[in-house]
Amino acid sequence: MGIQKDRVRFNVGGRIFETSSTTLANAGRNSFFGAIFDENWTLQSDHSDEYFIDRNPDCFAVILDLLRTGELYIPANIPEKLLYREALFYGLLDHVRSAKWGQFDGNRLQLSESITGQAPGDGTAIRAGPDGGCCVAHGSMVHVYDWMLEEHAPITLDYQRVNDVGWIDSENIVISVCERLGRGDGGMGLFSSSTGELRDKFQVSHENQVKSFTAGALSFSSDYKIFSSCKGRSNEYGIGVWDQVTGKQIDFFYEPPGWSLGDADKLQWLHGSNCLLVATLFPRKDNCYISLLDFRDKKMVWSWSDSGAPITVDEKRVRDAIAMEENSSICVVNEFEDLGFMDLRSTAGSIRWSSRSRLMKGNNNMPDEPCYPKVALHEGQLFSSMNDCISVFCGPEWVLTSRLRHRRSSGGSICDFSIGGDRLFALHSEENVFDIWETRPPPII
Template identity: 25%
Template sequence: MPPFSQSSPLSTVFSPNHHKPNNHSSTNIVTIDVGGQIFQTTKQTLTLAGSNTLFSNLFNSYDQNNQIPFVDRDPDLFSILLSVLRTGNLPSKAKLFDIQDIIFEAKYYGIDHLLVQCQSNPSQFEAFNLEKSKILNLGGRDPISVIDTSQNGSVLVSHGSKITSFDWALQRKSTVLTRFAAIDSLLSLSSNVVAAGATDFSGLQIIDLDKGLLMQSLNWENLTKSSSTVQAIGKSPEFLFTSFESGRRNSNSIMVYDVNDGFRTVSEIARNEIFGADLDSCIPAMKLKWVPSVNLLMAAASHSGPSGVSGNIKFWDVRSGEIAWEIKEKSDCFSDVTVSNTLSAVFKIGINSGEASYIDFRRIDSNNSWNYFGGTKKPMNGKKEGLGCKIESHGNQVFCGKEGELEVCSEVLMVENGKDERVFRKNLLGRTKDVGGNRVTNLGFSGSKMFVTRRDQQCVEVWESSRRGF
């Protein structure tokens, strides 16, 4: 146990030393004695901790008494927290300590909120230096269906009828039971609220994970008055998007809800009533992703028919309810598709070729042909080599899960005939011992970490930079 509690009065937490600082009384430098070790920093650095913290008290004590304050705490842990104040990042030496010790010390000084910011900082993500660092075990026999991450770095995992959440430090987990037999769509709305849906259970459920309570159920009123199952969920800062399909599978739609006004219905877009053999209209959107740079919602759908797999990728103007761009998929329809706001492109893995390719936003109106990574598409042999492959974007990279292997693709700028040409190069991820395994089923990202799940496994792999993290 620590010698003092956080609620201890200031005079018992630290005391001024008997000697005065040397020539610093009129400067910006503050000297602190922690456990017998002297630290020097600036007044501006201490104020970054915020008011009503021990760091602000140290600043005030030094400023008023012009004496070196003494804190009876671990100087090594103090050094880590001081580095967080200085840089906004955890230093590499933090790996030498148990994370719980760092969290406990941060709470004592009143800056545990800064640790959350460190772990959710995307600038700490180093794509080419990722290694498998730990395994999050779920227990039970249910396979993992979908994962998502929150802004504060926590991880949400659906397995069977349950949702398990791990806190930002990946140390504490809690599980809630839902009304679904199995969850197919999961989206974090805040640190403790999620939206969940299933393809065989009516309605989108808004769930409070802390209380384990159903807050609200959102449904779509279709013409046949049948159930409305959820095919995909997406969100923007303003809206929650939900792709519904009627229980009879003869109609589908995308509903738009206001996330800041109790999930009030804002509008309905992409409504299809199916008549005859109109395959294009019978495909509900199976992936939704908001693209803030162009203020459009990507809705992707695919369907297996007599002539093979076909589909479409539509970019919707939510305000007008009109389609801004559309890409029709036939010869090498996507196994998975994503869109990158940073790279201004839409990416796919072809279900037949198994190859990754992209379409540049700047050329999407005039040229909807796919540009394959490496410049050429390999010949297709009649096999669906991309079946089950996953693709996701994060920052300036695109990540592909092909069977058990992981690839990272980055843009390389090339100049040909005086014009800039976009080229993407692929690299395998991980050390030799990390490579391989069951087929990748989910990829998720949060701050400095990547999360991976695999077929028939009840655990989540955590990948992070070998030079960062805990």
């Protein structure tokens, strides 16, 4: 089924453009241009030889050139925001984004820019959105940025401290907050990322009664479930599960004796095994707990704890953890940025530590701040933050391959980072500054 070679003429704001159906087919079926062709990419017979579009002709020229070459060149006389608005009209924002930066590669990331938040002081968390934007939790507020890094209306939580935040999709954000003493108003809410409007509240019910609770760490599954660690005033400690669509609570995993699920720092949904990783880490607790929960059978299928056994100081101070399903292992990091690995196929739960990450330390002049390492896994690469740097590890032995550091940053150590939408966002601890790292697109020959 070939694409017809008919020439197509457009009158855009009084300027004439001529191109081919082959070029327009690069826009895709769901674009503005897809509507003027039939299923065989033949021009619809009921249209005239010239199509009039009452839009900006300068931006149309840039967009047409993008469809022809795959490259994005924005002349100095065209504001980027204007071009993005026009690309949105034609249904080509994804094409513009793909041309603006290449496929994510931690070893080729370059610093794009740094943004200073509205409020000074420590940020709580940063979360990358699915379309290249991000949100920053700061005290009782969440600041939301779209992929053009324009800030939307901030989300204010009425003086309730934000515990965690996460993107359901590019239009919706879930925020977990602490309950204010005696108010019974803690929990979670679903908010519009563009307007900050509260769209839904998530409640915990037990024996047909709504319970007051504090929501903590969040995670999301591919079948539209929301998971949150919960702690309440009537022993309803554990992990709650809600339906993203209806907002109704659909399950609750109560805390087993001897474990600390209610204060979990980290939740991660494992798509392959349909289990939830739950981690309670130092310094929230003196002892660390990591487990995998299977909600179908209401049981733990794997667990590890450093309590009740001879341990080293390094092992006791596990700061973050992430499951790596393809490797059947869990990676943890300690306060020295040593990486540790636990085999999920073994019930022993011992940690194999690696100190390779110490070979290229960050700025040794960084102040002694309570800023703990984080780990993330993205497209087969492992990332770990320490001081003002993020280390990148690759290969079956997780060899250190590169370091990301903003050498002129005055924001202090990195307190959190997040990867999504082909960008890495790093939040600094002191001045609520975050950096944006992007992969430059490869040259087209």
